[in-house]
Amino acid sequence: MKKVVCFGEIMGRLCPVGYKKIIQANSFEITYAGGEANVAVSLANYGVDSSYVSKIPDNDLGKSVLRTLKSCDVNVDNVVIGGERLGMYYVEKGASQRPSKVIYDRKYSAISEADTSDFDWDSILVDTEWFHFTGITPALSDKCIDITREALKKCKEKGITVSCDLNYRKNLWTNAKAKEVMTELMAYVDVCIGNEEDAEMVLGISADSTDVTAGQINREGYIAVAKQIEEEYGCKTVAITLRESYSASINGWSAMLYKDGESYFSKKYDIQIVDRVGGGDSFVGGLLYTLVSGFEPTKAIEFAVAASCLKHTIEGDFNQVTVSDVEKLMNGDGSGRVQR
Amino acid sequence: MKKVVCFGEIMGRLCPVGYKKIIQANSFEITYAGGEANVAVSLANYGVDSSYVSKIPDNDLGKSVLRTLKSCDVNVDNVVIGGERLGMYYVEKGASQRPSKVIYDRKYSAISEADTSDFDWDSILVDTEWFHFTGITPALSDKCIDITREALKKCKEKGITVSCDLNYRKNLWTNAKAKEVMTELMAYVDVCIGNEEDAEMVLGISADSTDVTAGQINREGYIAVAKQIEEEYGCKTVAITLRESYSASINGWSAMLYKDGESYFSKKYDIQIVDRVGGGDSFVGGLLYTLVSGFEPTKAIEFAVAASCLKHTIEGDFNQVTVSDVEKLMNGDGSGRVQR
Amino acid sequence: MKKVVCFGEIMGRLCPVGYKKIIQANSFEITYAGGEANVAVSLANYGVDSSYVSKIPDNDLGKSVLRTLKSCDVNVDNVVIGGERLGMYYVEKGASQRPSKVIYDRKYSAISEADTSDFDWDSILVDTEWFHFTGITPALSDKCIDITREALKKCKEKGITVSCDLNYRKNLWTNAKAKEVMTELMAYVDVCIGNEEDAEMVLGISADSTDVTAGQINREGYIAVAKQIEEEYGCKTVAITLRESYSASINGWSAMLYKDGESYFSKKYDIQIVDRVGGGDSFVGGLLYTLVSGFEPTKAIEFAVAASCLKHTIEGDFNQVTVSDVEKLMNGDGSGRVQR
Amino acid sequence: MKKVVCFGEIMGRLCPVGYKKIIQANSFEITYAGGEANVAVSLANYGVDSSYVSKIPDNDLGKSVLRTLKSCDVNVDNVVIGGERLGMYYVEKGASQRPSKVIYDRKYSAISEADTSDFDWDSILVDTEWFHFTGITPALSDKCIDITREALKKCKEKGITVSCDLNYRKNLWTNAKAKEVMTELMAYVDVCIGNEEDAEMVLGISADSTDVTAGQINREGYIAVAKQIEEEYGCKTVAITLRESYSASINGWSAMLYKDGESYFSKKYDIQIVDRVGGGDSFVGGLLYTLVSGFEPTKAIEFAVAASCLKHTIEGDFNQVTVSDVEKLMNGDGSGRVQR
C-alpha cells in the first residue's frame, strides 16, 4: 500500500480537567495534537500507511510527541529533530452558552522556524500516494510557506495527489496575507476542504445568506462555493463541513462533498459534545480514507461525517475510532446502546 | 422481617474517568458490582433484609467485594470464599452517538467454577421469603446451572417466591443454549423480568413490529409477550422495561407490569444519562421492594421506574437512593431543584 | 470610584468530583464561597471597587478564604479575624431527575457568633456607594440581625444605597421569623432581589397561579409582586429571577427588573447546567454592576441574566467572567463556537 | 466470643493529597476516623467481635461513617443517630523538619452534645467482655463526662474490663480540668495506656530526665511512671508508647508493657512514615487484641508495637492489617521484600 504523508505542526495540548476554566485550573491534562497530525492518526486508525512530517525540539516534550504518534501507528521517520521549542496550546472546554476557548503559545516553535534545508522531499515522498497539508502551516512563517511550496512542487512532479484543509487562523495571519499565499498554493491542490467560513476568509468566495451563528444552512450557496473553487483553482473535489452551533454543548453536524461537478450532502447529526476540538480534522481523516480507498461519493461523505460525529464524543484531538465503529454509525445505529 | 436472597456473580468494575476510552485510560476507577448484587444493594437501601450469595476468591479483591457489600448493609454470611479469581469488567462510558462498551474478563471466575457442594441451600434459605437470580448465572457454566437448579428446587419446597431477570448475554452462551436451559428453570419462576430483547432471545417470545433502535414502543405487543410468558411458564407476574435509546446520552425509560392478567404501563422519563450500566438491575431492585412490600401494581411499576430513572443519574452500578428519594420523583417532582 | 460593600458569611464548599454522591465520595474539591462573597467577586470581575465584610476564624481555612478573595481582587481589609469555626457546606451535583443537594454545616460559625462590637461601620463604610446583604445573614443568629441593622442604619445616615437579596433559607429560620425580621430590615432597602419563592416565603407576597415546578411563568403575577414590594417597603427597584427547572441538567433562566414603576423582562436562556449553585448570586452581581454603572433598565436586566446564564456553565459558586464575556452573550452570541 | 465495646467520637478526616499544605489544597481526601473507632477497626481486623458506640447526625456524612465502619466489620447497632453535626478534622501531612498539623472542627458535634439519656448501657453492654475509651471523650463536654462515668459504673457492676488511652488533648481542656476529671474516672480503669507525655499532662506523673524532642528514652523512668499509676489508680496493666521523633518523616517507635509488677520493653522500629495520625490508636488496637486473646506479655507488647509500626506505613487513621501481617513483622521480617 502506498503511503499518505501529512505535513504540519504538532503541539502540546494542555487542558483543564472537566469544565474548569484556565484561570481556575490547578492541573492540565496533556496530549499532543495538531491539524495535520490529527489527520495522520485518523488514517492510521483506518489502516492506511500514514506518515507525519514536522520539526520538533530535542527535549522530553518532543520525545513525548514521538511516543504519542508511534503509539498510534503513525510513521515518524521523517520528523526532523531540532529547533528551540514545541508549540503549546491551552484548551478551555465550553458548555452551553459559554464558548470553548483556545490560547495558542506556538510562536517560535521548531517547525515555524524550520528551514527548507530541513526537509529532503525527494526522500520523504518516496512511495507516497497522497500529501496533505492545511492552511495553518503556511501561516506559521514565511519559511513555512517556502517549505510547503517546495513540497507541493515535488508532489506535482511525482504525480502525488494533494489535499488541503483551508483552516483559516485569524491570529496567525491577516485575511489579505492568507489570500495572497493560499491563492498561489491552491494551484497545486487537488482536494480542497473547508468549513463555512474558510472559503470566504481564505479565498474570498462566500455562500450568500447563510448566517452561521444562527445555524441556518443554505445548500445552494455551498454548491456555488464549491463550483467556484473548482473553476478558479481546478480542484475537482471540494468538501465543506456544515456546523450548526446551537450551543457549546450541542451542535448539528453534516457536510457536503462536491466531486466532478456533482454535490452530495450527508445526513445531519445532532451531537452532545464531549470535546469539539479536532472535529474538523477528523472529518478530513475520514474523507481522505474514503478517497484513498475509492469509496463512492455518497458513502465517502457519510463515512467522513459519521467519523467526525464520533470524534465529538471523544476526549482529545485524536479520533480514536475504527472503520467498523464508523460504519456502524453510518449504517444507522446512533442509538448509543451498550455494546457488551 | 423475612429476608430476600440474591444469588449470582459479583465482579470488579474498572472504568476510565469521565469519557475517556479504555485505550486512552491511564487509570480506572474501581467499584464492585453485578446483576444480582446490584439488586441486593437496592433492596438493602430500601430497608429490606437483603442477603447476597456467591463465591469469591480469598484475596484482596475478594475482600474488597465483602467490604463494599457490607458497607451497603447487604448480608454476606453466605458468600463462599475460594476459587481462583474474581471476574472483572471494563466499562467505557459512551456519549451521544458513541455507544458505551463493556469488556468482560469473567471467565474462570470463582463462581463460574463453583460446585454444587459449595452451597448448602437448606441453611442459606432459612427465614427466606424471596429468592432472586438472573439469566446470567446459569450462563456462566454448567456447574452454575446445577447450582441454580438446586437452589430453585429448594425454594419450591420451602414456598419461597422466585424472581428471575432474563438478562440475555450473547457472549456467555448461544440463543439455543439459553433457551434450552432457561425454559427448564422458568418452571420455578414466579416473577419474570426482562427488557425488550430478552423474551425473544431467551424464550423465543417476541413483540411484533417494535423497532427498538428506532425507539418505538408497541404496547399491545408487550402485553401479548407477558401473557404468553404467563401461559407457557405460569409466571403470574411479568415486568418488561422499555428503553428508547435516542443516544448514549439521552434515553426514554418506562416499563410495563403485568400482574394477574392486568397490565400497567408506567409514565416515561427522558433521562440525561450519567451512568447507564446497572439501570435494569435498579428497576428489578425497585420492583422487588414493592412486591415484597405489597404495593398496588400501579404504584409498584411507578416506583420501580422512578427508582431506575434515578440510577441512570448515579455513578456506578449500584442505585444509591432511598425510598423517599424515589417517592419524591414518583410523586411528580423531577424538576431537579436544589435540595438545601 | 466609590466602593461597593458586601456583608455576609463565606464558607468552605466541599464538592465531590463529577456526579458522585456525598456517600460515594472519596475526595472533595474545596472552594470558598457564600451568597454575598459571590456578589463581591462578580463585582470585582467587572472592575468595580469591591469590598467584603465578614468574620472568619484565625486558622488555615480562614487564611484560605482570604487568599481566595484577594486572588479575585476583592478587598478584605474589613474582614474580622476571630471566632471558632468557618462554616462549611457540601454540594452534591444533581443530574437529570436527581436534584442537587446542599448539606450545611454552618452553625456556630465565626460570623454567626460575631458581636456588634466586631464591626466599626463608620470606618468600614468610608467612601462607600452601595451596600449589599442577603436574607441569609440575619437568619444566622440574633446577633447577626443586630449587626445587620446597625450597618443598615449607618447606610441610611450616609446616603448609601442598600440592596438585599431575600434568599430565604428554610433550614436557618422559620417563615414567621423571617417575615418578622425582614419586614423590619426592608425599611432600609432600596433594591430588592428575589427568586420566585422568596417574596412569598419572606414577605408573604405571592404571584398567583405560577407553578414553579411545572416551569410556567406568569408575567402579570410577577409585576404585581414587584409593585406590592414597592408599595409596602418603598423599594423603587425590584428584580425577580425566573427559573424554569426542567431537570437538574437543563433549566430555563430569565428575570424581570421592575424600576420606577416599569417592568422589563429579559430574554430567556435554556441552559445545560455545569454548576447551578451560586447562579442567583451571579445575577445579583451582574445587576448591581449595571445599577452602579447607570445602565438603562433593558440593558441592565439583559446583562444580569446573561451574566448568570454563564455562571451556570462554570464550576464553583464564583462567576469567573468578564464584562466582555457577558456582553458577547447579551448581544446575541450564544452559539458556543470555539474562541481561538 | 464476647465482644469489645469502644466508645468515643468519630469524625470526618479531610486531608490534602500528598504533601500539600491546607492553604495550598484544592481538594481533600475524606475518610472517617477517631481515637476509639480506630481501635474498634483494628480489633475487627484481628477477628475480635468489635462494637462501636457514639452519636452521629442524621445526614449523608453520618451515613458515610456507618458505611465505613460496617465495611470494616465493626458493629454499629448502638450508634445513636441524631444531633446537629459531625465533627471534622483536617490533617496536613508533614515531612522532614516540617511537622504534621491537625486542625479540629469538632465543637458542637453530635457526641459532644449528647445526653446520658441517649445511651442505654445495660443494653449496649450485653455480652461485653471489654470496654475501651480514651481521655478525649470526657474532654469533649461535661455531658460526655457524665455519659462516660455512667458507662464505667455499669462496667464495674458487670465485671467488664476497662481500658483507657489517656490521650491528652490540650486544645480540648486544660491540664487542671483533665487531671480533675481523669483522676476520678481512673478508678474504673483496669488497663491504662499513654504516650510519653500523657501521664504527666493528665495524671501529673512524669518520667524524669527524658527529653522527648531529643529522642532519648529513659527506661527506668517509664517503669517508675507505670508503677506509680498502678499504685495510685490500681491499674494492674500499664502500657506506654515510646516515640522518638527524629523528624516528621522518620520516627523510632517502641513501647513498654507493665503488667503485674513486671515491665517488658519491645524492640524498636525505625519507621519511614507514610501517615502517622492514628499510630497510637493502632498500638492500643494491637494491645487489646493480645490482652483479650491472653498473649504472654512479651508477645503482647511485640505484637502491639509491630502492629502500630505497620500503621505508620498506611494512609488514613485505620490500621488495615491482619494478624498474619503483624506476626510476620513481629517474627523478624521487616525487610519489606515484595510479596508475590
Next chain:
Amino acid sequence: MKKVVCFGEIMGRLCPVGYKKIIQANSFEITYAGGEANVAVSLANYGVDSSYVSKIPDNDLGKSVLRTLKSCDVNVDNVVIGGERLGMYYVEKGASQRPSKVIYDRKYSAISEADTSDFDWDSILVDTEWFHFTGITPALSDKCIDITREALKKCKEKGITVSCDLNYRKNLWTNAKAKEVMTELMAYVDVCIGNEEDAEMVLGISADSTDVTAGQINREGYIAVAKQIEEEYGCKTVAITLRESYSASINGWSAMLYKDGESYFSKKYDIQIVDRVGGGDSFVGGLLYTLVSGFEPTKAIEFAVAASCLKHTIEGDFNQVTVSDVEKLMNGDGSGRVQR
C-alpha cells in the same frame, strides 16, 4: 544492526495511587508490563533494535499493550493476536516495614494458552542476534514449555545467543517442576541471570551462609554459585543481582558478573525506592545492552547496576532512562543535583 528478541508474557498492571493498599483503592493506575517486555523496552531505550514476541487478546486491553510497546520503540510485528484474556496483576506499593504486594490474575491468559503453532520461529528469528526469555514463561503452562523449547532449538540452529533470567515464581510452579523444566532448557542458555534466591530455587545451587533478609552478602558464595552454573550448564556468562532489603523504602543494590571464569562485583547503591517492581528486569536490560555492545565486563556490570538503580526511582515497571542517564550515574554522579 541485528535485533534482540524477547519472548514472554505482558500483562496489565493495576496499581493504587501512592501508598494506598488494594483494599483502600478507589482507582488504579494502569500500565502494561512483564519481565521480558520490560527488558525489551530497556533495550529500545538504549537504541537496540528490540523485538517483542507474545500472544495477546483481540480487545482494547490488547490494543493498549501494542500502543504502549510501540510508543517505546519496541517492534511488535510478531505479537500474535488471539486467545481469551490479558493477564493482569495488582501492585500494592509497600513502605518501610510494610512489604510491597503483587496479586497475579494471569491464569488462562492468551500466552499461557498459546500453542506451538502460533509462533513461526524461523520467520520470527530472521536477522536475530540475541534471544531472551525468563523462567516465568515455561512456568505458565506446558504449552509454554513447548513453545520455549522450540524457540531455543531454533536459536541453537541459527547460532543466536540465548539469555535467561531464572526468575523463580513460586505461585506458578513448584520447586521440583521448575528444576525439572529449567534444567532441560538451560542446555540452550548462554547467559544466565538470577537474583540471590533463583539459583537455589530453580537450579538447586546455593550460596552458603548468606542471610538475604538480614542483608548480608557473601561474595565467595556467589562466585561459587556462578562457577557451578557454568560447570553444570555451560553458561560462560552468569550475572547475579544482590539486593539488600533494609526495608521496603530503602534497599542496597549491587550485582556480580561472572564471565569466562572471572567475577566482577559492581559498586553498591543505597536506594530510596520509588517503585521496585521491574528492578531486576531493568538490570537484565542494562546487561544485555552491554553484552550486545561488547562492553568490558567491569563497565558492563557497572552499567547494568546503575541502570537498574535508576529504575528503582521511576514509576512503573519500565526503565525510562537513556544511555547517557545511566553513564552519568555510573561515572559517579549520584548526587541528584537538579539538571537545568
Next chain:
Amino acid sequence: MKKVVCFGEIMGRLCPVGYKKIIQANSFEITYAGGEANVAVSLANYGVDSSYVSKIPDNDLGKSVLRTLKSCDVNVDNVVIGGERLGMYYVEKGASQRPSKVIYDRKYSAISEADTSDFDWDSILVDTEWFHFTGITPALSDKCIDITREALKKCKEKGITVSCDLNYRKNLWTNAKAKEVMTELMAYVDVCIGNEEDAEMVLGISADSTDVTAGQINREGYIAVAKQIEEEYGCKTVAITLRESYSASINGWSAMLYKDGESYFSKKYDIQIVDRVGGGDSFVGGLLYTLVSGFEPTKAIEFAVAASCLKHTIEGDFNQVTVSDVEKLMNGDGSGRVQR
C-alpha cells in the same frame, strides 16, 4: 513600613504528579513562580510590604499569575501587561540517584522582550527601601540588562539597598557574558547572595578544594570567597548557601553569612526533600526579611537557613511558611511532632 521591590521573570511551572517523568506524564500540576517572585512571596508571608515588578502577557495565563501573587499578598500594581507569551518551565521531580530535571520554555517571554520604556522606575520605587534582583534577569536579553541597569542606577540615586542573588543559569548565557555583565551590575549591589557555584561561574571567584558533588564543605574557602567579593565589588554583606547533595532525596543544607568582615555559619539540616526547586530563593526571602528587620547576623543566618529548610518540605516554588513556623525550627524543634 517601607516596601521591598523584587524584579524579574515569573513563569508557569508545569510539574507531573508524584515522581512521574515528563515523558510519562498525562497531566501537569500548574503553579506560577520564578526566582524573584519566590522571594517576594516569602517576604509577604513574613509580613513585609512586598512588591513585584515584571511584564506578563494579557491572557489567561497572565491573569493566573496575578491571581496567584495577589492571593499571597504581593503587590502587583507595577506588573506591566503586554508582550507575547508567558515563560513556562517543566519540573520533573527526581528521587534517590535520579536527579530532578528542569526544562525551560522561557524564550521570547514578555519580560525577556520588554523595553526600558515599559518601566518607570521613579514611580515604581516610591517609598522603596530595598530592591532585589537575580542574575537570571540580565541573562534573559540585552534589553533586560538595560532595564536592570536603569533600575539599579535609580536605586543608587534614591539610597535604596540592592541585593542580588547571582543565580548562574548556564543555558541562558555563557560564563564569559555572565562575567562581563554581572561585573558591571555588581557595582550597584550591597548584598550579594550565591550558592557554591555561582561565585565561580559568574564572578570567577572560587573556594579551593571543595568538591560539591562529594558533599564536602570548606569553611575557610567560603570565607575567602566572601572577602574577595567584598574587596572587588564593595558588598559589605555576602551570603553563601551550602548544599550537600547526598542524593535527590536527601540533602544537607546550611549557609554562611559574611557581614562587615565577620563570617557566621549556620547549623546544618539534613532534609528529606519534598520539592527542592525554589530552595535557594526561600533562603534569600528569609535573609532579606532578617536584614530588613535588623536581626543580629547569627539570628539572621539561622532564620534564613531554617526558612529554606522548611521550603524543601513544601510542594511548589513558594515557601508557604510564617515567621513563627521558622522560629520554631530555628529554636531547635525539628522533631516534626504533630501539631494539634
